[in-house]
């Protein structure tokens with residue numbers, strides 16, 4: 001698997017996903033030089049530096065917004081682009097500058113680095129490239145503890161299996177989604193014009209240990225942490241009933257996919273995949289609460305706020321059919337396992353994580 005890789009750069013490599021991919025790649029291919037670059041903007045990313053060092057991953061403190069921060073290397077085979085401001089709320093009520101500069105301009109700098117080195121790239125995009133109004137117009141049914149996708153739909157690319165790559169792409173999608181989609185557009189040009197092997201993974205919710213969850217990003221970690229440390233939570237929007245649904249993919253399953261992709265970059269070149277936990281691993285907030293109660297043996301108060309949050313959607317479930325077919329991959333770890341792993345990690349590192357996850 002990916003044995004011919006000499007040097008790999010993981011941008012955002014001290015983040016939740018970047019660190020797991022960097023460490024997993026190094027463990028799988030010990031001969032490969034793996035470099036993690038990160039500006040440590042995300043609170044808690046610094047806690048990953050010890051893990052990276054112990055795992056044999058080199059760390060470079062750098063910012064993808066600054067092309068001069070990207071390392072000059074004799075050889076670079078693959079860039080895994082995981083750096084981003086990953087919040088769908090980024091820019092609401094404030095400046096769009098950071099999210100545009102990091103997610104889009106930073107991605108262009110990574111593409112340029114790939115072009116100069118003739119390197120391959122795996123780009124971590126998002127399900128949020130699909131526009132808000134289109135996602136909100138998916139026909140839903142209301143079941144006791146969750147929304148469900150109705151059997152009959154007027155839009156293409158949506159079925160009981162979830163959202164596929166042919167779901168419509170026209171409309172506003174948040175600055176987060178727009179910067180990722182703009183980067184995807186440029187990626188298609190770099191693939192075509194410069195013959196680069198680039199794969200785009202449009203990820204749904206990814207979760208697991210070492211996710212520094214906060215209110216606007218990393219919901220599974222945040223929800224589990226509240227159950228461990230105590231405190232309160234709120235079901236926000238959609239009548240405050242907690243019926244909104246997301247599928248969740250364990251970060252270990254994403255690593256398994258990325259390892260498969262690294263071994264087949266030429267074959268997969270130019271592919272765009274929806275990647276997520278899929279319908280079997282989808283949970284509503286009410287069901288997430290239940291999983292957290294089971295994993296921590298704790299019940300906490302949960303309030304209701306009926307006002308919908310900006311950028312929110314009632315449901316997102318990934319249809320993995322294309323990526324399963326192309327990469328012979330599917331998720332292995334259930335939502336229950338994700339929450340159990342998160343709870344174990346927080347209990348094991350309770351004091352260290354307290355200022356981050358219980359701030």
Ligand SMILES: NC(=O)c1ccc[n+]([C@@H]2O[C@H](COP(=O)([O-])OP(=O)(O)OC[C@H]3O[C@@H](n4cnc5c(N)ncnc54)[C@H](O)[C@@H]3O)[C@@H](O)[C@H]2O)c1
Pocket residue numbers: 011012013014015016017018037038039040041042045062063064065081082083084085086101102106124125126127202203204205206207212
């Ligand atoms: N976690 C998810 O559920 C999810 C879902 C879909 C897509 N993604 C994408 O996956 C990638 C990784 O997300 P994550 O969950 O690990 O988030 P994360 O915040 O944990 O990791 C991102 C890392 O990028 C770093 N960073 C931010 N701006 C930077 C810059 N300008 N230069 C260098 N480093 C910078 C941060 O310090 C952080 O360590 C992102 O591109 C995100 O959009 C994540």
